[in-house]
Amino acid sequence: MREEVIVRVGAKVLAPFIITFALYVHFHGDYSPGGGFQAGVILAAAFALLALVYGLDEVQRVLPPWFVQTCAAMGVVIYAGVGVATMLLGHNYLGYNALAPDPTHAEHGQHYGILLVELGVLVTVFGVMVSVFYLFAGRVRKAQ
Amino acid sequence: MNIGLLVSHYNYWVVIFLMMVGFYILISRGNLIKKVIGLNVFQTSVFMLYITLGKITAGTPPILTEGEVVYSNPLPHVLILTAIVVGIATTSVALALAIRIKEAYGTVEEDEINRIEAGIEAGG
Amino acid sequence: MLLTLLAATGLGLLRIRNLFAVVMLAGVYSLLSAGLFTVMDAVDVAFTEAAVGAGISTVLFLGALALCGHHESRPGHTPLLPLFVVCLTGIALVYGTMDMPPFGGADNPVHHHVADHYLEESYHEIGIPNVVTSVLASYRGYDTMGETTVVFAAAVGVMILLIGARTRRERPGGEEGDG
Numbered sequence: 001m002r003e004e005v006i007v008r009v010g011a012k013v014l015a016p017f018i019i020t021f022a023l024y025v026h027f028h029g030d031y032s033p034g035g036g037f038q039a040g041v042i043l044a045a046a047f048a049l050l051a052l053v054y055g056l057d058e059v060q061r062v063l064p065p066w067f068v069q070t071c072a073a074m075g076v077v078i079y080a081g082v083g084v085a086t087m088l089l090g091h092n093y094l095g096y097n098a099l100a101p102d103p104t105h106a107e108h109g110q111h112y113g114i115l116l117v118e119l120g121v122l123v124t125v126f127g128v129m130v131s132v133f134y135l136f137a138g139r140v141r142k143a144q
Numbered sequence: 145m146n147i148g149l150l151v152s153h154y155n156y157w158v159v160i161f162l163m164m165v166g167f168y169i170l171i172s173r174g175n176l177i178k179k180v181i182g183l184n185v186f187q188t189s190v191f192m193l194y195i196t197l198g199k200i201t202a203g204t205p206p207i208l209t210e211g212e213v214v215y216s217n218p219l220p221h222v223l224i225l226t227a228i229v230v231g232i233a234t235t236s237v238a239l240a241l242a243i244r245i246k247e248a249y250g251t252v253e254e255d256e257i258n259r260i261e262a263g264i265e266a267g268g
Numbered sequence: 269m270l271l272t273l274l275a276a277t278g279l280g281l282l283r284i285r286n287l288f289a290v291v292m293l294a295g296v297y298s299l300l301s302a303g304l305f306t307v308m309d310a311v312d313v314a315f316t317e318a319a320v321g322a323g324i325s326t327v328l329f330l331g332a333l334a335l336c337g338h339h340e341s342r343p344g345h346t347p348l349l350p351l352f353v354v355c356l357t358g359i360a361l362v363y364g365t366m367d368m369p370p371f372g373g374a375d376n377p378v379h380h381h382v383a384d385h386y387l388e389e390s391y392h393e394i395g396i397p398n399v400v401t402s403v404l405a406s407y408r409g410y411d412t413m414g415e416t417t418v419v420f421a422a423a424v425g426v427m428i429l430l431i432g433a434r435t436r437r438e439r440p441g442g443e444e445g446d447g
Contacts, residue, residue, distance in 0.1 A: 025315075029398065029401050030396035030397070030398055030401055030402075031207070031396065031397055031398060032207065032398065033205070033207070033311040033312045033314075033315050033398070033400070034312070034315060034401075035225075035312065035400075035401050035404065035405070037225060037226065037228075037229045037316055038312070038315050038316050038319055041229070041316065041319040041320050041323065041324055042319050044324060045319060045323045045324060048323075048324065048327050052327070069423075069427070072420050072423050073420065075416060075420070076413075076416055076417055076420050079412075079413050079416055080413065083409075083413070094406075094409040094410065094413070096406060108395065110393070110394045110395055110396070110402070110406055111394075111395055111396060113405070113406065114394070114396065114401060114402065114405040114406055117405050117409060117412070117413075118401075118405055120416065121412065121416050124416050124419055124420055125229060125416075125419060127423070128233060128419050128420060128422065128423035129232075129324055131423055131426075131427070132233075132236045132240075132328065132423055132426050133324070133327065133328070133331075135240070135426055135427065135430040135431065136236075136239070136240075136243075136328055136331035136332065136335075136430075137331055138430075139243060139331070139335055139430060140331050140334045140335060143334070143335055151371075152370035152371050152372075153365055153366075153368065153370070153371065154271070154371070155271065155371050156362075156365040156368055156371070157362060157365065158271040158272070158274065158275055160358055160361045160362055160365070161275055161278070161358070162274060162275065162278050163358075163361070164354045164355075164357065164358040164361075165275075165278040165279065165281070165282055166278075167354055167357065168282065168350055168351065168354045169281065169282055171350045171353065171354070172347050172350035172351070173340070174340075174341070175287070175340040175341070176336075177287055177329070177332060177333065177336055177340075178287065178290065178340055180329075181281060181290060181291070181294055181329075182281075184294065184325070185278060185281060185294075185297070188297070188298070188301050188317075188321070191301070191305075191313070191317070192301060192304065192305075195304075195305055195308045195310045195313060196308065196371060197376070197378050198308070198309075198310065198378070199308040199309060199310075199371070199372055200309075200372055200373070200374045200379065201371075201372035201373070201374070203309055203374075204309060205309045205310070205311045206309070206387065206398075206399040206400055207311075207397050207398050207399065207400075208387075208390075208391050208397040208398075208399060209397070214374065215309075215387050215399070216308070216309035216310070217378060217379050217383045218383065218386055218387070218399040218400050218403055219382065219383050219386065219403065220310070220378075221310045221312055221313050221400050222400055222403045222404045222408060224310070224313050225312055225313050225316050225400065225404065226404070226411070226412060226415040228313070228316045228317055228320050228321070229316065229320065229415065229419060230415055230418050230419060230422075231320075232320045232321075232324060232325050232328075233418065233419045233422035233423065234422055235325060235328070236328055236422065236423075236426055237422050237425045237426055237429070239328055239329065239331075239332040240425070240426045240429040240430050241429060242332060242336060243332060243335050243336065243429075243430065244429050244430070246335060246336045246337075252336045252337070253340075253341050255341075
């Protein structure tokens with residue numbers, strides 16, 4: 001597939017749009033279908049596409065395996081950390097009302113809380129999907 | 145069997161049919177990868193069952209808008225949304241196991257693995 | 269209609285012995301089910317299924333096939349016993365559906381436990397229009413945290429299986445390599 005100009009250029013053009021779309025899906029998840037899970041998978045798919053077209057090495061130079069593995073762990077930490085932060089602010093674990101900047105409108109905190117935990121979900125799902133893909137693809141390359 | 149029952153339960157029956165197809169692949173095929181695919185078919189049929197339960201005729205997707213609208217039940221959607229992502233994660237573990245079995249035994253066919261195991265036991 | 273297509277795809281999955289074709293068909297199956305989810309108003313779920321089932325999982329299956337070979341051998345034993353078990357289970361399940369409420373009814377019991385509360389109150393309590401998101405991240409935040417942890421644990425499992433093995437095998441001399 002190394003010689004396919006159309007595939008290479010096509011992938012190069014598509015990838016930034018897929019990544020932007022993933023971020024849109026994440027941040028617009030409150031108003032339309034979408035959220036951390038979908039965004040993480042779409043983001044991972046963008047890098048899987050690049051790896052399929054340009055080869056695993058090129059993508060791993062941009063996105064090294066240790067980075068995605070750290071991502072997978074960091075997402076869980078972000079999620080749990082939001083819970084701990086709300087506890088430190090004097091509310092229940094994951095009680096997002098604590099995050100409101102203005103205490104008279106406590107429900108605004110829900111908005112920030114949801115975005116933050118969804119960010120944790122996004123980071124984990126992205127890290128997991130890409131690192132699993134790396135492992136599988138690395139095996140295939142070694143076997144050949 | 146009347147037509148009304150057929151119309152109102154058709155979804156359930158197709159879901160059960162798909163579930164049984166997945167189940168049959170799982171228990172009758174020896175290839176481990178095929179078994180994983182069978183599990184996936186089974187899993188997706190369960191997803192469909194949940195979504196079917198949540199649907200209300202003439203309902204709309206549960207994204208709040210102005211005015212009086214009938215929304216479908218959002219709860220099954222939430223459960224299945226997370227289940228899909230967990231499903232792909234467990235599938236990847238299953239595939240990784242299959243790859244390791246292939247490396248250890250040189251095959252992913254259940255019969256051949258059993259034969260190799262029997263040979264090892266008989267040989268000491 | 270979509271359901272009938274799905275049933276046909278399922279049969280194809282069962283019959284075809286070339287695993288490469290089976291994996292492609294599984295992708296089709298995923299896309300069809302995503303279409304079905306859209307029809308059933310579960311747009312979030314359809315989105316996820318399309319991205320996961322037709323995208324990532326197909327790639328993973330292809331990777332596994334490249335390592336494990338893509339031809340399935342003929343099953344060695346007679347299919348009668350599994351067929352019997354499957355038919356029996358299927359009949360029992362269909363018998364079970366006779367007590368199920370009709371499809372799409374607005375007063376089915378499933379819609380009257382907590383769903384009403386979510387739909388009526390979530391805009392005041394959470395303040396965002398997408399009920400699926402607010403239930404996912406707020407009302408059921410603990411659940412979702414558990415799911416995230418499970419996904420992470422699965423990745424750790426894959427890493428243990430695929431990374432650990434490679435180093436152990438290469439240590440004793442480096443000639444065996446990977447099969």
